[in-house]
Amino acid sequence: MKNMKFTLAVMAVVLLWVVGCSTDDGPEMAPAAFSVDKKTIDFGEVEIGSLKNVKITITNTGEDDLVLKDYSLSSDDTSGFSVNFSESEVILPADGIFEMDVNFIPTVEGEKTSVLTIVSNIGENKINLKGEGVPVPVAVFGIDIDEKDFGDVDTGGEVAQVFTVTNQGTADLHLMSYSVEGDAGSFQTDFTAQTMAPGAFYELEVIFMPQSKGAKSAVITLTTNVGDHTIGLQGNGVVNEPVVTIPDTNFKAVLLAHGSTIAGTNISKIDTNDDGEIQVSEAESYTGTISSSQRGVNDLSGIEAFINITELRCDNNPLTQLDLSINSSLRTIIAYRCELTSIDISNSPALETLHLDDNKLSNLSVQGNTNLKILRVQRNGLTKLDLSQNTALETLLVDDNALSVLDVSNSPNLISLMAQRNELTNIDITQNSALETLYLDNNQLSSLNVSNNPNLKLLWVQLNALTSLDITTNSKLEEIRCGLNQLSSMDLTQNLDLKLFYSDVNKLTTLDVSKNVALTSISIADNLLTSLSLKQNPALEYVSCPRNKLTNLDVSSNGSLQRLICESNQLKVLILNNGNNTGINYMGAKNNPDLTCIQIDEGFEPPTDGSWNKDDSTSYSTSCP
Structure with missing residues (x-):
């Protein structure tokens, strides 16, 4: 039995071998298969210029050979991506493994992407690549002042300056050492070597202490891990001065x-x-x-x-x-x-403005001040003032002194002259053709010649002893105050720009203002006027004519009137209906016993608060007889 079984077994084996060797239809091998352990590679942040690589593993999971033929990157080399790959084909048998290095070396800052395509005998395989280039951390040296001039410093003294060093970078700054070139003995520092983290600061004190007279200079060099940096220093040693x-x-x-x-x-x-x-x-x-x-x-x-x-x-x-x-x-x-009793300006030839109002000066010498343009010495005690050398003078204010003589004949450029409340009996202004303002109130003038002053705009001569005043050549006059004199007449027909005329307490018997259409204020109290026509003066706002001999006063043409004072005249007629009675804030007409009626605007009710005054025997009406 044993031999039979052995014989059958051998025959079966032989049969199988014969069958296998005699046919072309045996079992097929499985094809190659491409397997990669990564589908995406994220390199993360990589410092510019640095290399980071990632390995990928390719495995042939099939039974046939896998042939890796080539690769490609979807972006050019500036993207920073590269691959370590054999120049020849790579053949992977079944279960074969191949490792490939994929590299990222960024050259610029920012995010980069690419696609790695690997070509094989069975097709392509793609891997997504990304990475970000970031700057390399560096220290940046900064200083608030890189040079300093200490200026003049007394020898033996000292002046300190603090220089603030900052690390403005992203890496540690190492202050390692320093050196001084130049006048090292004149400049000292408290330098200490140290490491400064990003954003840190260090205060370096430098002291300039010159030991001798003269200019000093030096350069401090700070040695750091990012190079040398210099601070320029200079100063001047000076000997103690008086x-x-x-x-x-x-x-x-x-x-x-x-x-x-x-x-x-x-x-x-x-x-x-x-x-x-x-x-x-x-x-x-x-x-x-x-x-x-x-x-x-x-x-x-x-x-x-x-x-x-x-x-x-x-x-x-x-x-x-x-x-x-x-x-x-x-x-x-x-x-x-001040309380000055004396001032010496004898050696001030350049002086242009001198303001000495309200002092106690009894004399003043300005003869050496030939460029003087403005001189103010109001309210002092001057008894004399020599202006013979002051040819440039433009403004002279000498009010409230004790001057009996004032010679301005050598000051042709004089524009403004104020000499009120002095003791002047005479003044010659015939050489002052540029004069625009002349104030001579409260003196002892018996005459005044203004015929050579065509530019005169303001003229004040109140409280003098004038018996006449000719202003017919002063066509630019805007304001005249000539009250408290002995004037019996005034010719205003040539003063077409006149706005204000005050001539109280004189002896005027007639006054023609028909040409003075710009007139806004007129005050002629205490004169001898018997008539006054204001029909050609529509701009009048203020009229004061008390204590005259007026019998008739008509202001119906004066629609801008705000104040009217006409007490103590001989008025029989007072016509106020100017169409703007509400604009008259004061009206005084008392002591006119013959005035029975004051004609006012239709519908106007005179106020009862005392701002409108009349005699009890006088009434208001819109149609006086």
């Missing part, structure tokens, strides 16, 4: 405050080295304005050191003397409301 003696503490405080709490046009710092003193050189170099108005200054001693100042303002101080004989560059002096 200090200006300023005995008045208030005046000294004023000078030290210039350029800080005292500021303004042409005002700058005087104490430039901030030592709390005024050196002679600081005073001499100052060319601006000294302003000490209303500061309680009793004494301006020390002002003589300021030889180049152009303006001095010292008004409203209890000063009694002012010596400016050394300050030859002065152009403006403002010293009103």
Whole structure:
């Protein structure tokens, strides 16, 4: 039995071999299969210029050979993606494995994408690639000041300056060392090596302490991990200079405050080295304005050191003397409301403006001030004033003094002259053809010739002893005040621009204002007028004519009238119906016993508050007989 079984087994094996060898229809092998362990590769953030690679594994999961023939990237090389792949085909047998490096080296900042396509004998396989190029962290050196001029510093003194170093980058900044080239002995620093994180700052103090006179300079070099950086330094060593003696503490405080709490046009710092003193050189170099108005200054001693100042303002101080004989560059002096009894400006040839109102000056010399244009010395005690050398004078204000003589014949450019309340008996203005304003109230003038003053606009001559005043050549006159004189007549027919005429307390018997159509105010109280026609004066707002001998007054043509005073006349007729009675805020017509009726506007009710006054025997009516 055993042999039989063995024989059958052998025959079966032989049969199988014969069958297998004798046919072409045996079982087929499975095809190659392409398997990749990644479908997407995200490299994330990669610093520009750095390499990051990711391996992908390709496996042949089939039975036939897998042939990797080639690859391609959907973007060009600037995208930063690349692949490590054999130059020849790669053949993977069944279950064969191939590892491929995919690289990302960004060259620019920003997100990049690509598609890796691997070509094989059974088709293509695609892998999505993406990554972002980010800047390489670097330190950035910054400093708030890269050079400093310490200016003038006394030898043996010192001035400090803080330089702020900042790290404006994204990596640590290493301050490693420093060096000084130049006048190293004059500049010292507190440098300390250190590491500064991004955004950090470091304060480096440098002290300038010159040991000798003269210009000093140096360069500090800071060595860092991002290169060397320099700070330029310079300064000037000066020998201690003489200090200006300023005995008045208030005046000294004023000078030290210039350029800080005292500021303004042409005002700058005087104490430039901030030592709390005024050196002679600081005073001499100052060319601006000294302003000490209303500061309680009793004494301006020390002002003589300021030889180049152009303006001095010292008004409203209890000063009694002012010596400016050394300050030859002065152009403006403002010293009103002090207590000055003397002032020396003999060496100020450039002076143009001098304001000395409200002092106690009995004499004043301005003969050396040939460029003087504006002179104000009102309310002093001047008894004489020599203006023979002041040919440039344009404005002269000498009200309220004791002048009996005032010679302005050598001041042809004079535009404004005010000399009220003096003791003038005569004044010659025939050489002042540019004159526009002339105020001579309250003097002792018996005559005045204004025939050579064609530009005159304002003329005040009240309270004098004038018996006549010819203004027929003054066609530009706008205002005349000539009350309290002895004038018996006034010819206004040539003064077509006249707006105001005041001639109270004179002896006028007639007055023609028919040509003065611009007239807005007229005051002629206490004269001898028997008639007054205002029909040609539509602009009149104010009329005052009390204590005359008027019998008839008609203001019906004066629709702008606001105030009418006509008391104590001999009025029989008063016609007020000007169509604007409501605009008359005061009307006084008392002491006219023959006035029985005042004609007013239709529908107007005169106020009863006292602003309209008349005699009890006088009535109001819209149609007086």
